[in-house]
Amino acid sequence: MEKIKEVLNKFDMEYVEDYKPTWVKAKLKNKDDITKVVEALKEIGVRSCSTVSPTDYPEENRMEINYFLEDIENKKNVWLKVDIERDLEKCEIDSITPILESADYHELESYSTFGVKFKGHPNLRYFLISADYYGKFPFRKDFDWDEHEKNVIENVNKISEEFFEEYEENEETMGHEGSRTVLHWGPTHPASGPIRLKVYTNGENIEKVEPDIGYVWRALEKLAERKDFIGTIVAVERICFMDNTNPMICYAQAVEEIAGKEITPFAKYMRVILGELGRTVSHLISLGGFFGTMGLQTFLMWCLDVREYFLDVLEDYSGARIATACIEPGGVRYPLNDYKAWFAEIDKAIEKWESVKPDIEDIFLKNPLMTVRAKDIGIFTKDDVIDNYLQGPIARASNVKTDVRLDEPYAAYGELKMDYVTCENGDTRDRLYIIYKEINQSIDLMKQAMKKIEEGIEAGEMDPKKDHLVKMPRRMPEGEAVSRVEWARGEMLMHLVTMPKSTNPYRLKLKAPSVNHTRMLEKLLPNHTLSDIPLLYGSMHICQGDLDR
Amino acid sequence: MNIWEILFYIFIFPGLTFLLLWTFFVFYFSRKALAYIHKRVGPHYNGPAGSLQTVWDIFKLLTKESITPKSADPYLFNIIPIITPLVAALPVILIPWTPIINHGHAILDTNYGVLGLVVLIGVEPFLLFLTGFGSHNKYSFLGGMRILAQMISMEAPFFLAALSPALLFGTMNLYDIMYSNTWLTTLILLPGAIIFIIAMLGILEQPPFNIPDAEQEIVYGFYTEYAGTNYVLLKFAEFTEILVVSAAAVTLFFGGYRGIFFDSFWWLFFKIVILAIIIVAIRASNPRLRLDQMLKFTWSWLTPLAILNLVWITFAKIYILGV
Numbered sequence: 001m002e003k004i005k006e007v008l009n010k011f012d013m014e015y016v017e018d019y020k021p022t023w024v025k026a027k028l029k030n031k032d033d034i035t036k037v038v039e040a041l042k043e044i045g046v047r048s049c050s051t052v053s054p055t056d057y058p059e060e061n062r063m064e065i066n067y068f069l070e071d072i073e074n075k076k077n078v079w080l081k082v083d084i085e086r087d088l089e090k091c092e093i094d095s096i097t098p099i100l101e102s103a104d105y106h107e108l109e110s111y112s113t114f115g116v117k118f119k120g121h122p123n124l125r126y127f128l129i130s131a132d133y134y135g136k137f138p139f140r141k142d143f144d145w146d147e148h149e150k151n152v153i154e155n156v157n158k159i160s161e162e163f164f165e166e167y168e169e170n171e172e173t174m175g176h177e178g179s180r181t182v183l184h185w186g187p188t189h190p191a192s193g194p195i196r197l198k199v200y201t202n203g204e205n206i207e208k209v210e211p212d213i214g215y216v217w218r219a220l221e222k223l224a225e226r227k228d229f230i231g232t233i234v235a236v237e238r239i240c241f242m243d244n245t246n247p248m249i250c251y252a253q254a255v256e257e258i259a260g261k262e263i264t265p266f267a268k269y270m271r272v273i274l275g276e277l278g279r280t281v282s283h284l285i286s287l288g289g290f291f292g293t294m295g296l297q298t299f300l301m302w303c304l305d306v307r308e309y310f311l312d313v314l315e316d317y318s319g320a321r322i323a324t325a326c327i328e329p330g331g332v333r334y335p336l337n338d339y340k341a342w343f344a345e346i347d348k349a350i351e352k353w354e355s356v357k358p359d360i361e362d363i364f365l366k367n368p369l370m371t372v373r374a375k376d377i378g379i380f381t382k383d384d385v386i387d388n389y390l391q392g393p394i395a396r397a398s399n400v401k402t403d404v405r406l407d408e409p410y411a412a413y414g415e416l417k418m419d420y421v422t423c424e425n426g427d428t429r430d431r432l433y434i435i436y437k438e439i440n441q442s443i444d445l446m447k448q449a450m451k452k453i454e455e456g457i458e459a460g461e462m463d464p465k466k467d468h469l470v471k472m473p474r475r476m477p478e479g480e481a482v483s484r485v486e487w488a489r490g491e492m493l494m495h496l497v498t499m500p501k502s503t504n505p506y507r508l509k510l511k512a513p514s515v516n517h518t519r520m521l522e523k524l525l526p527n528h529t530l531s532d533i534p535l536l537y538g539s540m541h542i543c544q545g546d547l548d549r
Numbered sequence: 550m551n552i553w554e555i556l557f558y559i560f561i562f563p564g565l566t567f568l569l570l571w572t573f574f575v576f577y578f579s580r581k582a583l584a585y586i587h588k589r590v591g592p593h594y595n596g597p598a599g600s601l602q603t604v605w606d607i608f609k610l611l612t613k614e615s616i617t618p619k620s621a622d623p624y625l626f627n628i629i630p631i632i633t634p635l636v637a638a639l640p641v642i643l644i645p646w647t648p649i650i651n652h653g654h655a656i657l658d659t660n661y662g663v664l665g666l667v668v669l670i671g672v673e674p675f676l677l678f679l680t681g682f683g684s685h686n687k688y689s690f691l692g693g694m695r696i697l698a699q700m701i702s703m704e705a706p707f708f709l710a711a712l713s714p715a716l717l718f719g720t721m722n723l724y725d726i727m728y729s730n731t732w733l734t735t736l737i738l739l740p741g742a743i744i745f746i747i748a749m750l751g752i753l754e755q756p757p758f759n760i761p762d763a764e765q766e767i768v769y770g771f772y773t774e775y776a777g778t779n780y781v782l783l784k785f786a787e788f789t790e791i792l793v794v795s796a797a798a799v800t801l802f803f804g805g806y807r808g809i810f811f812d813s814f815w816w817l818f819f820k821i822v823i824l825a826i827i828i829v830a831i832r833a834s835n836p837r838l839r840l841d842q843m844l845k846f847t848w849s850w851l852t853p854l855a856i857l858n859l860v861w862i863t864f865a866k867i868y869i870l871g872v
Contacts, residue, residue: 183687191765204691204840293765294836295756301587369757369835372842530691531839534765 004076007040022075022408023482028082031093037080038069038096046071046078048389049096049103053495053509054114056141061086063116065093066495068482068511069100072386072400075407079482084116092117095124102389105519106511113139113221128214128548139222178202183530187215191293191534194544197521201530209525211518217548224508229255229476232505233328236494239512240545241322242285243488244314245278248327250485251508253410254496255329258479259472266456266467267331268412272449273346274317274326275411275485276442280353281310282488283439286541290432291364293538294373299364306356309349316345330472336464339457343450350443365436374429378524378536381426388520391490391513394540397434398426404486416448431539475501489513489541512546558656563641572788576603578822579829586833613777618684621774625683630779633676634786640669640793644800645724647814653806654724662723663715666797667708670752673790674700677761680783681771692770695840696754696761702847703751703758706744709855713741713862714801717870727805735803737865741858742802746824747851749794751843753787756832760840795824 004024008016012029019025028037050068057064067080084093095118097104107118108127115137118124129138136143152159183199186192194215200208220239224232236251237244249271256263284307288300311321317334318326326333336342364370380390380398395402401420405413421437423430456462478500484493490513497507517540524536558564577592577600584591592599617623642657643665655662674696681693715721717738718729730738751758762770775783799805799820808816838846 181687190768291836295759295763295765296834296836298587298833301589305588363834367835369838373836373839529839529841531760531763531766531837 001076003044004041004046004078007044008037008078010040011037019079019482020408023077023079025079026081028080031082031084034067034080034082035094035096035099038067038099041069041078042099045074046076047100047386048072049100049106050077050389050491050493051495051509051511052103052106052110053507053511054110054116055497055507056086056114056139058086058141063091063114065110065116066509067096067103068493068495070389072389072395072402088115091115092119094119095121097121101387102516102519105515109515113137115140128217130214138219180207185533191538193542195518195542195547197525197533197537199525199530199533204529204531206525206528206530206533209522211521213518213544214548216544220549221508221510224505224510226504228504229472230328232508233325234323236508236510237323237325238545239492239510239549240282240489240543242543242545243278243282244322244324245274245327246485246487247492247494247510248325249275249411250483250487250492250494251496252327252329252331253485254481254483254494255472255476257481257483258476258496258498259329260477261330261470261472263331263470264462264467265412266453266462266464267469269449269453269456270332270336270468271327271411272413272416273446273453274314274324274332276446276449277310277314277346279488280439280442280446281307281314283435283442284310286488287432287435287439289541290435290538291370293534294370299360302356302360306349306353309352313342313345313349316342328469331467331469333469335466335468339453339464343454346446346450350446353439353443360436365433370432371429373535374427374432374539376425376427377528377532378428378431378539379426380520384520384523385426388523389516390520391516392486392488393434393438394431394490394517396421397423397430399424402491404484404491408484410483410485412449412452413445415452416445418445428536428539431541435541475503477501487513487546489517489543489546510549512549514540514542514544514547517542518547558642558650562650563644563646563656564638568638568641568785568789568792571792572785573603573607575788575791575825576606576784578825582826582829583833586830607781610781611778615777615779616774618686618774620685622683622685625679626774627779629676629680629683630775630782630786633673633680634782634789636669636672636676637786637789637793640666640797641789643669643723644793644796645727645805646796646817647806648812649814653812658722658724660720660722663711663721663726663801666723666793667711670790670794670797671700671704671708673786674752677771680775684771684774686774688767688769689771689773691767692761692773695767695770698840699751699754699758699760699843702844702852703748706847706851706855707748707752709852709859710741710745710748711797711801713858714738716859716862717866723800723805727800727807730802730804730807734870737862737869738802740861741855742798744851744855744858745798745802746827748847748855749798750828750831751847753791753794753828755828757835757838758843759837760843763837791825792821795821798824 001024005016008026011033014027014029016026028034046069048070050070053066055064062083063086065082065084069078069080085091093116095107097107098120107121110116111118111124112127112129136148181201183201185197185199187194187196196212198210198212199206220235223235227235233248233251236247239247284303288303291299314324315321318324382398382400385395385398385400399422401422403420406420421434421441423434453462457464476498478498480497482495484491493511495509496505499506525533560566581591592602595601595605617626643655643662645653645655678693678696681689714726717734718726720726754761762772799817803820806812806814806817
C-alpha cells in the first residue's frame, strides 16, 4: 500500500488517499501523465486493469475517467481518476492498452459509449455499437434519441452498402498455400449464443479470430440512470440470468456505502445463502454446457435436473425462479416467515446434488474421451491470467489465488470458513474441474450460513421476520462508491456515482468478467482446429448477457 | 420368382414398407431411450407413449417447402437425396432376413454376399460428400470433407473385420456363414465383432465419431442446407443404413435370424435392438472426438488390430477348429 502511494505521490496528484482496506484512491491533475503513472505502477506489480469507466459532467464541461487497476497477487488495487475535456474533438487521452493489455476492450467500450478517443490504441473501433453507428455517443448525458433516429434514417443506404461490402470479402485463395476463408461462427450458430466470431480459417486450421459483440446490448448502464435506487436492481440483475443474485448484492453494497448504512447480520448471512444459490445455479449450467460443446447432452440434462431443485429454493423465497429481484439496498427484500421450511428446501436440493455426485464423477469427470479432448489444450499460465486479467474460475484453474470473497470479504464471508479453490494445470479440463469444486464449496458455505442463522435465531440475536431490511433514505447524498463481488464467472465491479439529494444513480458502471474472457479468445483459438472452437469457447464460461450488458 | 413376389419384395418386405416402419421405429426408439438416460420423458402425447410422434414429424417435414439455396447447384443438390436412400436400401437384398422368404436364403443368394455388402455400404459416404459439395455452403463443404476423411480411414478396419468370418468359414455366402456359426466360432469371432462395431460407429457417423455432422462445430455439416422432403429422404437413408449395417453385423458375427429353440425374423430383430441399445448408450455417455484424433485412432490402433485379428482367425481356424 505504502509503496503504491509513494509511486503515486511522485506525480502531480490532486489527492492520494486510502479507500477501503485494499484500495488507494488518487486523482491525477494532468492527463498527459497517465501513461507514465501506469508504467510506474506496473513496475511495482499492478499489472491488471479491471475496467475503465468515464463519468460525464456536462455542466462542468469535463469527463472524468476512472481507471481501476489491480494487483491480483498482492491484493492491492488502485483507483485512478483523471479529468479530460468533454468536447468531442478534444475528448482524448493516451491509451494504456500498450502497457496493460487487459484495458483493451474496456477502452473500446468507453470509446463507443462516451466517445473518449484513446490515442495510441492498437485498434480503435466501434465496439458495442455497430460499426456503422451514426450520431452522438449513447451514454453521454446529452444523447438525444430523436436526433439519433433521424440520423440513422438519413444514412440508411450507406449503412447497407457497407454491410454488403463486408459480405463480399470473405474468401481468398493463396495459391499453393491453400485458401483463407472467413467463417462466421455465430450469432445463430448452435453453440455460439448471441456473439459472432469471425474465424479466419485455412481448411480446418484457425489462423485468426475476431470477436464481434453487441448482439444483446441493452445499455443497462444508461437504463440504470433512469430508474430510482430500488428500481435499478431490476436492471442490474438482468446482466445475466444464470447467476442472478450476486450482481444485486454488488449494487446494493455500493448504495449502502454511499448512504452510510450498515445492514443487519441476518441480512448478511441471507446474502451469503442467496449468492451461493445463484452461483450454484449458474455453475450447474456451465458444468453441463461444457459437455454440450462436445456433442454430449446427457450431462447438461442431469445438471438441469439438479438445478430445478435450487431454483425451487429461489422461488420459495422470492416468488421467481430466474429473475428474483430478491436483494435490495438495505438488506434482502423479503422476511423469512418460516425459516425452517426454507432451510429444509435447501437441504433437499443439496441432497439431490449429493445423490448424483458419484455418477457424475464416474461417468463424466473421469470420462476418457473428454480427457483426450480437453487435457493439455488451451493452457493459461499465471502470467496470461494476470496480464489479461482473467478472473474467477478461469484464473483459479490456473492456480492463481484470487477470490473477492476472501480478498475483500463482503456480506458475511469474513465470518465463514473457506479457502481458495484451485487447480494445478490451467488447461481446458481444469476449467471444468474447478467449476465442480466450486459447487461443492458453495454448498459448504450455504450449510455454514444456515447454521449461523439458526444459531442466531435460537440465541435471540436475529429476527428473521424483521431483520431483513434496514430503512434506507429516499434521497441519497452525493458520493461515489466502488463495490466488488465474486460473481459466478469472476470479479464483478460496480462504480456508482450519485448527485446530492438524488433519487436515481447518476452513473453506474457495470464491469463483468466475460469481456476479458472474450478478448482472450483472440489469443486462445488460433493454431487450433475448428473442432476446438466450441470446446475452448465453452471452457471460458462466457455469457453474452454480461459481455454486452 | 414371379412378378408378385418381386413386387412384394420391393414394396413390402424387406423393401419400402419395412424400411419405413423401421425408420419410424428407430427414430422413436432412439428418442425414447435417450430421453430415459437424460432423465426426460421424450415423446409423450401423440399415440400410445408418444409412439406416433415420429410419424407426425416425418409427415410434417414432407409438407414443408423444399428450399434450394440460390448458390447451390440445383441438380446435384436435389438429385442426391433421391439416389442416397436407394443406394442405402440396396444391400437389403443381400441379407437373409427370415426363414420364411426364399427358404431362408437372401433374396439375391450369391456367393459374394460379404463383398456386395461391403461395397454397397462403402458407396454411401461419397454420395453424402456430394450433398455437402452441392450445397455450396462453407459448413456443408467442411462436413463433406470430413466425411471423406472419416470414411477412408474407417472403411479399412470395417472391411478387414467383415472379412474375418469369411476367412474362418471359407465362404462369402452370408447364408452359409450364418449357418456355420456356432457358440465356439462366435467366441472366436468376438474380437472381429468388436472391431466391426467400433468401425460401424464411424461409418454410421454415430458418437463418438459423429464428426461430419457435428452440430456444435459445423452446424450439422452436409445437412445444413437441406429442408423438407430432401431432409426426410436423407434421414431415411441414414436410418436405412443403420439397419443394413447392424443387420450385417448380426448376420456376420452373431448368427443372423438363428436363435434358441426356433429360427425367426424376431431373433434378428432382437439382436439388432441390442446393438441399437449399445449404440445409444455410447451416444449418451461419450463426447465427440476431434477429426485428427479419430484419424490417429483408426490408423494407429483400429486398422493394425483388424489385421492382427485376421492372423488370430487364421490361427484359430488351423489349431482350434482344425480345418
